Amino acid sequence: MNKDCAIVEDLLPLYNEGLLQDETTEWVEAHLENCESCRELALLSKEPIEKEKITSTIDTENMIKKINLKLSIYQIIFVAISFIFAIKTSLLHESFGFILTYPILGLITFLFYRRFLIVTVIAFLPNFIWSIIDIATDAPITFDAIIGSIFLGVIHLSFALVGSVIGLLVLKIRERGPAS
Structure with missing residues (x-):
């Protein structure tokens, strides 16, 4: 994993929410086109996480x-x-x-x-x-x-x-x- 991949990993949550500036969004998209592992990570990060039901031990x-x-x-x-x-x-x-x-x-x-x-x-x-x-x-x-x-x-x-x-x-x- 190179330095660019680490930066993209950090920016993925903001990218998925659409909170990055246009220039940064273009850079992340260009990196995702070239890097297979980051592309897979981006697809995984778009899927909603299943919420586990929290059971309380207190009655x-x-x-x-x-x-x-x-x-x-x-x-x-x-x-x-x-x-x-x-x-x-x-x-x-x-x-x-x-x-x-x-x-x-x-x-x-x-x-x-x-x-x-x-x-x-x-x-x-x-x-x-x-x-x-x-x-x-x-x-x-x-x-x-x-x-x-x-x-x-x-x-x-x-x-x-x-x-x-x-x-x-x-x-x-x-x-x-x-x-x-």
């Missing part, structure tokens, strides 16, 4: 199932902690700490799930159910008791929704990026 379906399982476990733990946190800081324990903790609970829950419905469920239901249970241990459940339990749940929910709105604003500010 993606199994991997996605494991990821979803871990996320589900984290969500269950988060909801359980939120429920306990909601009950411990509620008005039922004669604690006004909920004024600070429920906005934080709403903020964290909204940033985690990005849904107002889940914030509503986590903030309202534990207090409503806990209040009904607390009333049922002392006296029969009446319509007034149910209204009172709903009112207690709404009070806690309103503070959690304040935190959710703060979370929504944080997300909107992060989406918009730095001020220009």
Whole structure:
């Protein structure tokens, strides 16, 4: 193989794509007319290469199932902690700490799930159910008791929704990026 053959080998991909200058193309074509081995190589380089199917050793379906399982476990733990946190800081324990903790609970829950419905469920239901249970241990459940339990749940929910709105604003500010 002489020097010209080595140069033609290097230029063949560009020649096949039509990316060479006219003068270089003429030189390559003249060489291909005279050199049998380069002509064969040029014919081979024009044929498309068969693509082999790449098989992955990783089972993606199994991997996605494991990821979803871990996320589900984290969500269950988060909801359980939120429920306990909601009950411990509620008005039922004669604690006004909920004024600070429920906005934080709403903020964290909204940033985690990005849904107002889940914030509503986590903030309202534990207090409503806990209040009904607390009333049922002392006296029969009446319509007034149910209204009172709903009112207690709404009070806690309103503070959690304040935190959710703060979370929504944080997300909107992060989406918009730095001020220009």
